[in-house]
Amino acid sequence: MDLGLYLGIGLTWNPWRVPDENFKWKKETAEKLQKDIDDIKPTKETGLDKFRVLTVGLYGHGKSSLINSFASISVGEKTSICNAASMGTNVTTHYRNFDFPGQLEQIVLSDISGLPVKKDVHPYVENIKLILQGHIKHGYMFNPEKSISSEEKDYESSPKFSDRIHCVLIVIDSTMAYELPAAFVYGVKRIMETMHSMNIPVIAVLTKTDKLSPHVKYSVESIFRCRKIQQAVQNVSKQLEIPAPKIYPVVTFEEMDHFTWRESIPLLIVLKSLLLVAKMHSRNAIEVAQKKDN
Numbered sequence: 001m002d003l004g005l006y007l008g009i010g011l012t013w014n015p016w017r018v019p020d021e022n023f024k025w026k027k028e029t030a031e032k033l034q035k036d037i038d039d040i041k042p043t044k045e046t047g048l049d050k051f052r053v054l055t056v057g058l059y060g061h062g063k064s065s066l067i068n069s070f071a072s073i074s075v076g077e078k079t080s081i082c083n084a085a086s087m088g089t090n091v092t093t094h095y096r097n098f099d100f101p102g103q104l105e106q107i108v109l110s111d112i113s114g115l116p117v118k119k120d121v122h123p124y125v126e127n128i129k130l131i132l133q134g135h136i137k138h139g140y141m142f143n144p145e146k147s148i149s150s151e152e153k154d155y156e157s158s159p160k161f162s163d164r165i166h167c168v169l170i171v172i173d174s175t176m177a178y179e180l181p182a183a184f185v186y187g188v189k190r191i192m193e194t195m196h197s198m199n200i201p202v203i204a205v206l207t208k209t210d211k212l213s214p215h216v217k218y219s220v221e222s223i224f225r226c227r228k229i230q231q232a233v234q235n236v237s238k239q240l241e242i243p244a245p246k247i248y249p250v251v252t253f254e255e256m257d258h259f260t261w262r263e264s265i266p267l268l269i270v271l272k273s274l275l276l277v278a279k280m281h282s283r284n285a286i287e288v289a290q291k292k293d294n
């Protein structure tokens with residue numbers, strides 16, 4: 001075993017993140033998180049069956065892997081509902097909404113192609129803004145050169161309240177936290193302007209922390225004690241202007257044969273947070289919409 005790993009070099013004595021007052025890496029913690037998640041459903045006044053959550057990020061950063069991991073948690077075993085792979089180009093090319101089989105029946109997660117970095121990000125950003133407002137239909141193929149026009153068949157001219165996005169997950173490969181491409185930072189900031197104007201909450205997820213830290217690769221329990229991960233969170237927070245507590249490090253299940261409650265905990269923490277903010281947002285948004293109608 002690596003001596004640094006053995007001696008715990010690079011780990012803080014006290015965790016840099018304490019997700020809950022009495023947080024412990026125990027099976028009961030995972031079960032409690034799962035129970036809390038089950039209880040967070042849309043309120044009656046919103047008329048919603050499900051919360052809609054959009055994943056945004058660069059290609060290959062782990063958007064589809066994250067969605068597959070949530071699906072796995074939902075059914076209690078490793079499964080896959082969207083394609084994830086390392087191919088050097090965008091694997092996901094269409095805008096698709098995924099309902100989860102199993103327990104997570106209150107969420108629809110939307111997957112899209114990664115933000116282009118070598119091209120003008122404007123058309124992509126315009127499309128994201130339209131998705132946030134519910135104007136783009138499931139199955140739309142992203143064209144990085146141009147945004148959708150209101151004439152196209154995949155354009156929804158009068159979206160319902162339930163078509164809008166209630167929370168955005170910005171997915172970032174933690175090993176790139178120190179060199180986020182300028183086009184990505186620019187694109188995310190433009191998308192966040194629209195989110196702020198619609199009051200849509202954002203959560204950032206740092207994937208591949210097992211690649212950033214040998215401690216996490218050895219045991220996921222090191223995730224909230226590893227200095228490198230803490231620094232990655234701080235770096236992303238500074239560059240994207242997202243508060244550090246809203247940035248969640250994880251390891252997706254994509255490269256694992258199976259998972260246990262232990263590996264689930266960081267992902268369950270993300271799920272609980274995104275459901276809480278989506279619930280809060282949808283409740284406020286319906287009040288605003290109803291006031292406008294009166």
Ligand SMILES: Nc1nc2c(ncn2[C@@H]2O[C@H](COP(=O)(O)OP(=O)(O)OP(=O)(O)O)[C@@H](O)[C@H]2O)c(=O)[nH]1
Nearest residue numbers: 059060061062063064065084085091092114208252
């Ligand atoms: N080691 C490790 N690999 C991961 C993790 N998450 C994703 N990967 C790998 O990263 C690669 C890309 O993941 P995807 O989920 O396809 O990325 P994406 O953001 O959906 O990419 P596009 O669809 O092309 O935009 C895959 O080979 C995954 O196995 C993780 O937490 N740890």
Ligand SMILES: [Mg+2]
Nearest residue numbers: 063064091092
């Ligand atoms: Mg993908």
